[in-house]
Amino acid sequence: MQYLPNIIFLLALLVGIGFFARNINKLRRNIKMGRPADLVHAPAERLQNMLKIAFGQSKMVVRPVAGIMHLIVYIGFIIINIEVLEIIIDGLFGTHRIFAPMGAFYDVLIASFEILALLVIVAVVVFWLRRNVIKLSRFKKPEMEGWPSKDGNLILYIELVLMILFLTMNAADYQLQQMGAEHYTQAGTFPVSQFLSSIMSGMSESTLILIERSAWWLHILGILAFLNYLYYSKHLHILLAFPNTYYGRVTPQGQFPNLDAVTKEVKLMMDPSADPFAAPAEDAEPPAKFGASDVMDLNRVQLLNAYTCTECGRCTNECPANQTGKKLSPRKIMMDTRDRMEEVGKILDTNNGTFVDDGKQLLNDYITAEELWACTSCNACVQACPVSIDPLSIIMDLRQYLVMEKSAAPSELNNMMGNIENNGAPWPFNQMDRLNWAKESK
C-alpha cells in the first residue's frame, strides 16, 4: 500500500505520455500524406532561422506589447519545465523536492519559478483582456468564430489554473516547512507564494498537507492533460514552431518554385527533334497533376505549416485584400488546410489507412475561388508570420490547379494570358511595336 501513490503516478505518466505519442504519430502520418517537399539544402541557415525566430522570438517583438507578454509566457514555459522534472522524479520515487540538496542554487531556482509564474499570470490576464474585452480585431474575424475562439481562451484558463496550483502548492509547502512537518524539508525561497502562505497560517498540519498534495497532483495531472490537448489546439505551435522555422523558406520570398513536370514538357515542345506524335514510353509516369485541389497535393512543409499555425492573425492583419474587405484571409487558408487534413486523417483512421473519396476537397469545400483570386501575392502574410508559415504558397498551388487543370481563371486573366501567348505581352499590342517608345517624342 505504501507504494500506491507511486504506482498511480507511474500509470498517469504512462497514460499521459502514451496518448501524446499516439497523437504525435497521427500528426506525422497526416503530414506524410503530403508530397515530399523540394527543400533547398542549407542546414546552417535553417538552424540559424530556428534559433532566431523560434528560440529567439525575433518576429514576435515586431508588436512590442504582445511580443513581451509572449516572451514571458514562453520563458515561463521553458523554465518551469525544470520544476516538472523534479515533480516527475518525486512522483515516481516518493521523494520530496529531490533537488533540494542543491542548496542556494535551489533557492534561486524556486524563486525564479515563482516570479515567472506570477508574470505568466499577469501576461495571461492581459492576453485574455485583449481577446475578450479590448476585442482586438484580428481575434474577431469570421474564421475565429466558435471553436478557435474557445480554444484561445481555454489555453489561457489552463495556464492560469496551472500557475495558481503551482503557487498554492508552494505556499502550503512553505507553511509546512515552517511548522517543521515531517518530510517537508526546509528548501527553496518563496518570494510570491509566501503571501499566499500567510493566509494559510492558521491551518492545521493535516489540512495543509491535503492542500499541498492536492495542488501537487492537480498540477502534474493538469500538465499531462494539457500535453494531450495540444493536438486538438492551436497551441501545438509550442512544439512545432521549432521544426517549422527550420523548414521555413531560405530562398527570396519572391521566388516561386518552377514545376519540374512542366519544364520537361516545355523542353520537349521546344526541342525540334522530338516527335510530337510519338507514343509515350511504356514506363512513362502517369501525367502529374498540376497544382493542388486537396491536402494530399500540398507538400509536407505546407502541411506542417498548417499544424503550426497559432491562429494569431498577424498575417490576416497585414493582408491588403483582407484590409479592404475581401473574403481572403491567409489565416483562414491555414486553418482550412488543417481542418481538411484532420478530416482526411479521420477517413484514414476508419479505413485502415487507405483514403476513401468523401466527395470533398480543400478547394471549394473549404477555400473558395473568390478568396484565391483576391490575393496580390504581396508576401505581407509570409513576412508577418512569427513562425515562418507561408500561406501564399498554398494559395498559389490552388490557383495553379484552377488554371492548369480546370481552365477556371477569371476571364480577364484568360485574356491577359491569351495576349502573352499571342503577342508576348499581357496587353493586346503587337510585338513588333515594342521599341516604338524609343522613336516617340518625350
Add this chain to the structure above:
Amino acid sequence: MSKELRVPTMAEAVAAGKKPEVLFWVGCAGSFDDRAKKITKAFVQILNQAEIDFAVLGTEESCTGDPAKRAGNEFLFQMQAVTNIEVLNGYGVKKIVTACPHCFNTLKNEYPGLGGDYEVVHHTQFLNDLLKEGRIALQGGKFKGKRITYHDPCYLGRANQVYEAPRELIEKLDIALVEMKNCKQRGMCCGAGGGQMFKEPEKGNKDVNIERTEQALETRPDIIAAACPFCNTMMTDGVKNKEKEGDVAVLDVAELIAQAADL
C-alpha cells in the same frame, strides 16, 4: 533639353561587333504603357548621359511570364522563360538592368532554374551605383524642401530585400523623405500584384490602391515616389480618386533623378 534618345538594340550591337556591358530589360509596361514609357525614357536619358554601354532587345524581348506564373499558369510562364532565355543566352548576356520589379524578380530568381543565369539589378540599384561612382551628377536643389514619400514595391522590397537603394537615391535630392506608417518590410501592396493589375478586384469594401494612397497622403507629401510601373499606375489612380492630382505627383525614382540631373 530634348536630345535624341540613343537606344541601341542587341542585334545592332552584335552586328557592329560590340558586346554591350549591360542589357536594359524594358518590360511590357515600360514598352507599351503610356505612363511607364516616360519612366523608360527618363532612365535611358540617364544611361545616355552617363554614357553607359547598354542595349535593349527591342522586338526580340517578350513578356517574362511573371503575370502568367502569378495567375497560376506555370506552363505559359515556362514557355516565355525558355524562349527569352534562348535569346538572352544567344547574345551572351551577363548583366541585366530593369525598371520593373516584377521582371527583376522573375529574371533574378526564377530564370536560373531554367538555364538563365544573369546578374540582375533593379534600376534603382543601378542608378545608386552610378551616383556613388560619380558617373552622374545631380543639380542639388531642384526638389529642395519638398516632401517625398516612397512606396515600396512588394517584389522589390519584401520579395528581394531591396529597401535602401531607392531611399539612398531619393535622399540625395536634398528633400525630406517622409516614411509612411507601413513601410519597408511592412509596406502595403498597391494592389496590382499577383495578376490583379489585369482584372477587376474581388468584392470588398475598398480598393487596395485607395487604401495605400490614403496611407501615402497621410504623410502630406508633394511627391509619391514609386519604383515600379504598376505601383505607379495604382498610386496615380488613387491620387486621382482622392482629387489630389493638382497637389501630389506620382513619379518614378528614375524620373526624379533625371529631373534633378536636369536632363
